[in-house]
Amino acid sequence: MPKLRGAKQVSVRLTTREAEYLKTVFRLLSGREKVGSLEVAVAMGVSCATASEYLKKLFEKGMLERNPWRGVSLSKSGLREVNRIIRNHRVFETYVYRVLSISLEDACECASMVEQYLPEKIVDSMCSALGHPKTCPHKNHIPGGRSCC
Ligand SMILES: [Zn+2]
Ligand SMILES: [Zn+2]
CATH class of the missing domain: 1.10.60 (Diphtheria Toxin Repressor; domain 2)
Incomplete structure (x- = not known):
């Protein structure tokens, strides 16, 4: 597993765990302006300290817009990565x-x-x-790519 990382991978900026936190923030936000680290901790089933630690990492990597201590939202890069x-x-x-x-x-x-x-x-x-499907078999929306119309 560690061998894979960094070896000719395409723009790997986040660890798997960090990406999970990013997706969780995205899911919790859904239309809201910001989400607190406690909510993230509950959703991830971890302590508040652990959640804050990961949010800080994501903030440092430019994925979050706000300081983790005041509640977070996604930055443009964060949103792009989640999509x-x-x-x-x-x-x-x-x-x-x-x-x-x-x-x-x-x-x-x-x-x-x-x-x-x-x-x-x-x-x-x-x-x-696949003919550019709009939804996956779960009926969830598939975000369009560059080649989609
Ligand atoms: Zn699906
Ligand atoms: Zn497509």
């Missing part, structure tokens, strides 16, 4: 499910393992091959 991960997950999952006839549960689990690391080119090709 990229969500698109990767849903396109990959849809492809594996539809084209390879793998169960949705397995497709989703597998997508979770690779979502952060898939090159944009591959995801765009999968998206084209």
Whole structure:
């Protein structure tokens, strides 16, 4: 596992765990202006100190707009990264499910393992091959990529 990291990967800026926190912040925000570290801690099932530590890391990496102590929201980069991960997950999952006839549960689990690391080119090709689907098999919206209309 550690061997994979850093080796010819495409723009890997966050660790898997950091990406989980980023996605959680995104999910908790849903229309709200900011979310507190306590909410993040509860959602992640960790202590407030641990949540604050990760939020600080994300803040330092430019993913969050506000200081973790005052409640956070996503920065432009953070939003872009979340969208990229969500698109990767849903396109990959849809492809594996539809084209390879793998169960949705397995497709989703597998997508979770690779979502952060898939090159944009591959995801765009999968998206084209699928006819640019608007939703994944869970009926969740798939964010459009550069090649989508
Ligand atoms: Zn899905
Ligand atoms: Zn597309």
